[in-house]
Amino acid sequence: MRRRGRVRSARCERRRVRGRHHRGRSGAGRHHRDAAGGSRRRSCLREPEHEEPDEGSRSQRCRLRRDHRVDRARCLHRRDPSVAIRHRADHRRPGRPRRHHPESPVMSTPALPDPALPDPASATSMRTHRCGDLRREQIGETVSLCGWVGRRREHGEHLAFVDLRDHSGITQCVVDNDVDVRSEYVVRITGVVRDRPAGTVNESLPTGEIEVGECTVEVLRRADPPPFPIDARADGVDENIRLQYRYLDLRRERMQRNLRIRAAVNSAVRTAMERQGFVEIETPMLVPSTPEGAREFLVPSRKEPGSFYALPQSPQLFKQLLMVAGVDRYYQMARCLRDEDLRADRQYEFMQMDMEMSFVTQDDVLDAVSESVLAAAEAATGERPPPIERITWLEAMNRFGVDKPDMRFAMELTELTDVFASTEFKAFAGAGSIKGIRVPGGADQYGRNQLDKLTDRAKSLGAKGLVWLKVTDGGFDSPVAKFLSDAEAADVRTRLEAETGDLLLVVADEWATTCEVLGTLRNDLGRPPVHEGPYRYVWVVEFPLFVGIDRDSGRPKPGHHPFTTPHPDDVDKIESDPMAVRSIAYDLVLNGWELGSGSIRIHEPELQRRVFTALGISEDEAARKFGFFLNPFDYGAPPHGGFAFGLDRLVAILAGEENIREVIAFPKTQSGADPMTNSPVSADPKQLSELGLKVLPPAT
C-alpha cells in the first residue's frame, strides 16, 4: 500500500505538471511560430484557435483510405516485400551468439550489411537488442531494450504488459512493479527473455513467442500524450496533422518501413550503377537559370545584387558536359527542384537517379537503367521483375490512349474509324479518329447521372462529346442508338467484343484528342489502386521529336528537349514533315506512372542546326540561349545519351503508396507549405536589403 500511495501522489503531481505543461507547450509552439513571422495566412495559422488541430478528413475519403490501408497491408503481406527490411534479425544464423554487453561499442552501420552476420545496428552501449530482434533463441538471456512505450495493459498493481516499440518492432515486457510509464515515454527496460505461458503466444507479432520478464524500467524521457495514435489508426488522420507532427508520424511502422524501403532502393540503385562502371559525380545546386523547361526557384546573389542563381530542375547540362569531359559513365542521386504546382506524384523537390553514358545507342542506356531499376525492385520486394517490355509511343497511344500506359488492366482502346467511314450520324461523320472502350458489366453501374458526369469529364478533356451505349440483348440502349445503322451497330458490337450488360464509350475527334480522352476515361474507370496486381514496367520508345504547336510562338514544341536525336529513319522528314519525325527518346513507365525519361542526344552541329530550324530557333537565338551549353561540344562531344528516373515515384509504388509524400520524410503540402516548420516564412528586412531586394505589396 505504501507503494501505491507513492504512485498516486506521483500521478497527482504529474496531473498538475501535465496541466501546466500542456499550456506551456501550446504557448511555446505559438511563440516559436510567432518568431518565424509570416504573411496573413501564416499569422492566421498561428492564432490560438488554430493551434489545436481542427481539420478532419471526410468520411468517404477516410473510409477509402482505411480500406486501402488494410488491403495494402494484406497485399504486402502476400508479396512480402519488406520482411527482409523489417525483420533483418530473422536472417541471423541461428545459434550465433548475440553481443549483449552494454559496454560493447558499435561502429557505424556499413552500407550493405552482410545478412549472414549479426546485425551491427542492433546493440549499443544502452541496449543489447532492438525491440524487434528477440526470438525463442534468446530465452534465458538478460537483455536491455530501449524504445517508446506503445500500448500498456494494466492488470492491477502487480501486472502490466508494456509494448516496447522501436523501428524494428515491438516486444512485450511484463512489468510487475508500478513504474509510471505512459504512451510514448522513452524507456530502457532490462529483463530476462522468457517463454510466454501456454495459450498466450501472439502470432501476429514476430516477437510474439517470447516476452521480457523481471523488468527494470528506466524512464529516459517522459512524454506528452501524442495527438494521434502511433499506429495504423493514424492512417486515417488528417494529413495536415500528420505533417505538423511528422516526427510522430514517422515513428509508425508504415512510415519506418517506407523510409527503409527508400534507403534499400537508393542503395540497390547505387550498387547497380557502380557495378556497371558508372561514376557518381555531384553537380552544383546553384546554377544559371535556363531558358526552357519548368519554372525554377531563384536564389538571389548577395555579391551581385540583382543577379540570381537558379536551383537545378535537373543536372541535364552538367551531365552532358561530363560526357564532353570524357567521364564516359556518370550517375548521380540528384535532387531536382521545380516550381510547378504539386500533385500526388509531384513535389517541389524530388530525387532522380540521373545518368548519362558515352558511345552508346538506345539499347545500352535502356539496359543500364533496367539493371538499376530491377535491382531496386528486387531490393524492395524480394523479387526481381521480368525483363522490361517495350512498346512504341504510337502503339501506347493507340492501345491505351496515353504515353504512360497502365498495362495491368485491359479495357484497351478499339479502333472504330473505318466502321463509321460513311456514317449518317453527324457527330461521327468526318471525324479524324473514332475509338471506343468497353466497360465490362458497366451498363448497370453507370446511371444517367454518372454518364452525364463522364460526358462532362470528356468535354473538359477537350472532346466535343461522349457517346455512351449500354449493350442490351437486342442492340444498344443509348440516346444515339437511332442514328446508327444496323451494320454500324453490329460492327461496333463485334469490334469491342461487347456483351450484354457492358457499357461502351465512344469518342470521335482528332486522333490525339480521341486517344487522350478515352485513355483518361479508361484510367478513371478501370485503373486499380497502384499497389494491386503485378508490377508492369514498360519502356515507351520512339516518342515524336515534336509535340504540338506552341500557342504563343506558333512553333513546334520539342517532345523531350531540343537536343534529342531524331530517329535515323526519319531524319529526312525534319524539314518536310516535322510532326511525323520520331526521336530516340524513351520513357520508363510503371503501373501507369511515368518514372522517367531520357534520350540519345544530338552531338553533331549540323543535325542540331536542322532541329533548331524546325523548332523555329534562329542561329542567333540558339547561340544566345544555348551557346554556353553547345559551344563545348565543338571541343569534341562523344555520341551520348542518358536517362533519369524519379526515385520518389519508384519507391512509392514499390512501397504500395499512392502518394509520394508517404515516402518522403518531410514533404510539402499541395500549397507548398510545411506544417511542421511553417515554411515558407517571410524574409527578415535585413536579409532582403543585403540582397538588394524589396518585396512589393500584394497585388489586389
Add this chain to the structure above:
RNA sequence: GGUCCCGUGGUGAAGUCUGGAGUUCACGCCGGCCUGUCAAGCCGGAGGUCGCGGGUUCAAGUCCCGUCGGGACCGCCA
C-alpha cells in the same frame, strides 16, 4: 488561373439536404477497480468559439456570401 471534395472536444466520425438548447458514437486523456493481456476489460470524469468573418432569420454546426486551411484533378511540369 480553373473545377470538385472536405474543415464538428486531442483523434476519427454522425448530425448540415429538411434551421429549434453543443446532441451522439468510437478511440485517446484523467481517476478508480482489475494477476495473462495483446488496438485488454469494467466503472466514473474532464474536455468543443462546430476553421474564421459577414449576412438571412425570433433562432444558424445546419441556409447564403466571402475568406483561410487540407486534399483530388485540369492548366502547368522542355
